[in-house]
Amino acid sequence: MVYFTRRQFLATGGISGVFGGVLSKFGDASHNPVEAEGWRHPQATPGNTAATDDTGPQTTAEVQWQLQIDTAAQWRFSGLAHHEDTLFVPTHNRLLGVSTDGERRFVSEPGTERWLGPDEERTQIDSDPRVFGKWCFVASQAALYALDVTDGRPRWRYDVNSSIDAVVLLGNTLYLSALQGSEHALLAIGAKGGEQVWRRDGRLVPVAATPNVLVAATEQTGTLRGIDPATGDQLWRSELRVSAASLQAATVAVTDEMLWHVRGGVLTAADAGTGEPRWTFDLDGDGSDRGDRLAVADQTYVLEVDAERLSAIDPNGDRQWSRHLANPSRGIAVGGETIYVATQTGLAGIDSATGEQRFRVSPAPTGGDGVTPLVTDDSVYGVSGDTIYEVSEA
Template sequence: MARNRASRRQFLATVLGASAAGLSGCGSDGDATTTPGDAGTETPTDTPTDAPTAATPTDTAEPTDTPTATPTDTPEPTATATPDASSLASWPTVMRNDERWGHHSAAIGPHESVTVDWRTEFDQDAVNATPVLADGTLYIGAGGSGDDDGSFHALNPVTGETKWSKDTTAPVTSAAAVDRGFVYVGTTNGVFYALNTDDGSVFWEWDPGSTEDYTAPAVVDRGVYVGSTSSRFYKFDALDGGLEWDQNTYGAITAPPVYADGTVYATSADHELYAVSASGGLEWTTDLGASANGVAHRDRRLFVTSENNRITQVNVRGSTGWEVSRGDAFAATPAVTENRVFAGTRGGTLFAFDVSDGRELWRVTEPSGGVTAPPVVADGTVYVGARDGTVYAVTADTGDLEWSFATSNNIEEAAPILAGGRVYIGSQDGTLYALSE
């Protein structure tokens, strides 16, 4: 296996920078809010300013010798500034944090009918990756099964303008993760990169010499945790790319791993949910009865989807709390708020369950194609794409449809993110959309 390490100068500079910035914590995304609440946070409003007051016209009087006051300058009205990109809600990794909540209490999304604010089309035919947003920059990979190559891009989230782009020799189909000046992302031909966020230059890369596709990574302290379709679960050193350990499973890992309280959790096509310590020791496994398709963690409970039509709640010791079954397979990582779990099925239904006992609260059957991409929750609304090429927004409390928007092809794997009143989502039509009211 080949690994290209960073230069010593780069490495020392990075260590010093990391020491100054401090280490990132589990589930942290740099937001000002410290305790995310459930859906329905107050929406910030602009503080009104006093507008210039025009003088009231009066009847023209005959001139007199009375001296007149010296006129004063009337201030010109100023245009409202576009919100600075650096103030937008942060989604530095897929599903917002390393626990994969898919829930952001401070993000603001649209609730009425939407139009395209801006769109970016790439050279590749598909955008299957979920975008991430950190420090005022939007990062997105491009490419799909029909593409011979791929690309990775850093964009301005307000205007869609490209900051930098990097061509890759294979499609980029999974989300990246951003941490302390680096963006970590893999390709479908087995190359995993650490790129500088400033310009996209390669800091280090890992090439195992075999074709495998990586999940979105979890980056915690100096560990980069990532699964692959080669049935391997890796931990790399975030600062020099060294392989610290790899855990073998007996099936492909296609969903992003979860990191919580010193343990990493991953689902596998071998039917198992794996719990591995940060040092690489296997703690336990739980058999889900079918290919496990995604996992999220919140409040010491894991929520796992599987191909046998089930969503299962498992505690952090591996014991099952509850499970529910429906008529179709749950295909992706669920979104979890303080009191609800949201998950879609291959048959085209989005469900809401009670987080404590799995009781069904509502279902949405509008999609005419499978809901195989993860949903996300922000500002009291659930947002999700479907294989009918449509993005849906439904009220988190009731499941009522707020709006829908049709792209030109399927949305198969890409989850949306919300910030500044926009929805960002990729489609297999090769386009990244920014939608707003």
């Protein structure tokens, strides 16, 4: 199958309009926020809740398989995506397709001919993978790519005029921040074929979404704003701020009613409809938020990487428990009644009600950065250091 850039679509009359402006629709450009089942986002949901009703190992655990990968700049990624029996694993300069049995299915590289047009160069993957239907979406410098979920080959792409700050997928719509023409813009792009749904001027970096609100951060100050995901209209502006929005999306989570944010050792809960804070909780940390992560289920679970601490905060803002956790890394997820925490060499399972450790496994021979554990079908898949692995009940 031949894939097309937006410029090639225009040249063949696929749509009308001027590239870089507000494009006319082609195909079905209507926004539909309904989510398909499955772990199709790096943090499980578009709202970054990192929680699922599925369960992995609950009491004991053993490693089913492990696979070595390239670890360059792994800290830039938050998590994996999953479609049927394939895991999509981002690394610095390639996207790996790995079966849930641990077999390497494909390697998709930005620098290869199928990714490129004349006089183009792509050197790295710039976003976590997200799956809609038969496509897996990743950004690479000045383009958003739709890759075939079966073989990782690019089928179409959406060109912009700069590197892409961030990508969020909600239902059948992708949101991204980049230069379009000579101006920064927040863009809504149809996931079925790359049609532009709307454009909002300004450098707003998308970080999380629900059907009611797209949470974005201003690039310069990090101030959070609520955007209507269907129209691009601004709904609210909050005083909450994120540091380095394109790298700190996992410090923000949103559901239909609430917005959570952790920064500088403080957890804040705000109204998702207005952006107004309801309460704050001082985690007694050292003020560093490098690598801090959230998971939101019946309670909010906060992993403070530098402080080596995991805490459970209830909906009223009271701490239910807190515990030391040695050598955590940049990932936390909730499946059933277990919290799965990425460590520098593997995975720890923590009882969500009590904070007691249920198990700990170390499949990675070389320690390093981790990502959000992916929980599905009684297993947990993760990356630690140079290793991707599966863990299930022993």
